[in-house]
Amino acid sequence: MNSQTESEENHLSHTPNVPSEPLTIVIGAGLAGLTCGFELAEKGKPVLVLEAAPYVGGRTANWNEHGMEVESGFHKFIGYYTLLPELLERAGIELNDMLFWEKTMEARHPEAKESGEFGLDVIRAPLKTVLGALGNNSYLTPADKASLISFFAAGFKDYLANPEDLDEISLKDYAERHHVTQQALDRILQPLSSGIFFLPPEQYSSYAFFGLFAPGIPRLHKMRIGAFSGGMTDVMCRPLADAIERLGGTVRTSAPVKSLIVEKESVIGVELENGERLLSANVVVAANIRRSQKLLAEHFSAVSAFQPFFELDAMPHVTAQFELQQPLLAQDRTTFGPGTQLGSFGEQSRTTFRGKDGRTSIILVDPxxxxxxxxxxxxxxxxxxxxxxxxxxxxxxxxxxxxRGDENFYRLSPGSEKKRPKQVTPIPGLFLAGDYTKQPFLATMEGAVISGQRAARGILKA
Structure with a gap:
């Protein structure tokens, strides 16, 4: 994993703009599309990023929904990310200004006598981290904890040695195979699956579960969670779009793409919903999974290389977001609600939505x-x-x-991994970007960045 991550960091250095260079059009100004646009603009390549919404950010966005400020979901920044913080630094975005780092997380179960509190920061809060693992015995018994040790050891081993087999079994079945107690499954594995990616353990791929945590093992000292200091469009994605434009690129919002323009089995541009036709040397489809499948299927439904991708299912997402007269919780930190409809949630009036008396976002399970x-x-x-x-x-x-929506996430169910497409396609002029594409960080912000960088690298090598 380390060598793969390091290879992603070998970025080509900035060179001045060369106006005569052929244009690349990027469809979608989510994190994957913005990353691709930035990498190309930094290399002096002409790039036009088109976004259907009136704001940038895609799945990492915030906007005003009928008079209330909302976000696309309850998102957190994982400390073991490497390429995303490096990208933001190159774009002039200060990580510590963008984030509030959390030192603990909480789990509340309706049948538990007390909630569980777990430390997150081995370096800056080592005592809380150790006590969280050794304590919380009213929430998780020593026998529950012991049953998880062999489960995690076997899972990380299989993740490296037998990833295809691991992707064919659900998290629930894998836990039962390794004799995880029912309480450990309900109170730990459920929040760490459905609390992050919505699906209950019986529908969740074991590969996806271990794949989310495996990259953090060699960077355990970086394993912490960051809450955003504002809406993600405001503090991350709009500044990234601004950086693209400072480098000579263009980012257009409210510009939905209707279809690809194809000539002689090559992609040569796009047509917008308003009928405008834009020609280019390359097109990067960085829209959500459903939209990307539709754009490709219009012209390439018979291409065998795309058949697995067309079969890759999307999953819905549902969040409840609300304002209160006072904070719902005493701290702004990640909280899980196993045994309920609540996946993960948190008070945000001191972090993301400062100025509100009380403000909470909740990921709801079983969407x-x-x-x-x-x-x-x-x-x-x-x-x-x-x-x-x-x-x-x-x-x-x-x-x-x-x-809510049903187009933004690929379904992390057993058998999905082999259906994820690569960023460089067999069609001349066509590239893909999005965390649904093949990369090791699954449906995460780091995964979106990797996909955008690989698409840009494919264009630069073409």
């Missing part, structure tokens, strides 16, 4: 059952789950928004 429900019913289930773990302060909620 397949929620995505089509009326907002009022989703909200009622959220309230009932919060009260089940003792958070009755939700009664003071003044406004709420249900933010």
């Amino acid at each position: 397949d059952s929620l995505v089509d429900l009326p907002e009022e019913e989703v909200w009622q289930r959220t309230v009932e789950s919060l009260k089940a773990i003792g958070l009755n302060g939700v009664d003071s909620a003044m406004e709420y928004r249900i933010i």
Whole structure:
């Protein structure tokens, strides 16, 4: 993993703009598309990034939803990321200005006598980290903890030695195979799966589970979680788009792409929804997974290399976000709610949404059952789950928004890994970027950056 990560860091140095160079069009100004655009602009290559929404950020965005400031999800920055912070530094974005680092996380289960508190920062809070692992016995018994040791040891071994086999078995089945106690499954493995990527353990790929944590093993001293100091468009993605434009590139919002322009089996540009046709030497499709599949299928449905990608399923996401008269929790930190409809959530009035008296975002689990429900019913289930773990302060909620969709994430279920496409395609002029593409960091911000850099590298080598 280290050698692979290091190879991603071998960026080509900046050279002045060369206006006569052929243009690259990037479809989508999410983190993958912005990364690709930045890498090309930094090399002096003409680049145009097109975004359908009126703001940049894609899945890492914030905006105003009918009078309330919202975000695309409950996102956190993982300390073991390497390429994302390096990219931001090159773009002039100060990491410590963008983040608040958390030292602990909490887990609340409706049947537990006490919540569990776990340290996150081995270097800066070693005592809390050690005590979190050794303590919390009312939340997780010594027998529960012991059952997890052999489970994790076997899982990381199989992740390296037998990744294809590991991707064919669900997390629940793998846990049962290695004799994880039911309480450990419910109170630890469930929040670490559905609390992060929505799916319950019986639907979650074991490869995806261990793949999320494996990159952190050689960087254990960096294993911590950062909360954003503002909306992700405001503090990360808009500054990254500004950096692209300072380097001579262009970023256009409210510019939805209708289709690819194909000539002689090569991609030579795009047509916008308004009928505008833009020609280019290369097109990088960095839209969400559903949109990317539709754009490719229009012209390349018979291309055998794309058949697995067309079969790669997307999964919905549902979050509940609300403002209160006072903070819901005493600290702004990541909290899990296993045994309820709550995946992960946190108070944000002291970090991401400073200035609000109380502000919470919640990832809701089992989104397949929620995505089509009326907002009022989703909200009622959220309230009932919060009260089940003792958070009755939700009664003071003044406004709420249900933010959901079914196009942004690839489904991390067993068998999905072999369907993920590479960034360089067999079609001349066509490249892909997005965390759904083949790279080791799964559906994460680091994965989006890697995909954008690989697409840019493919263009520079073409």
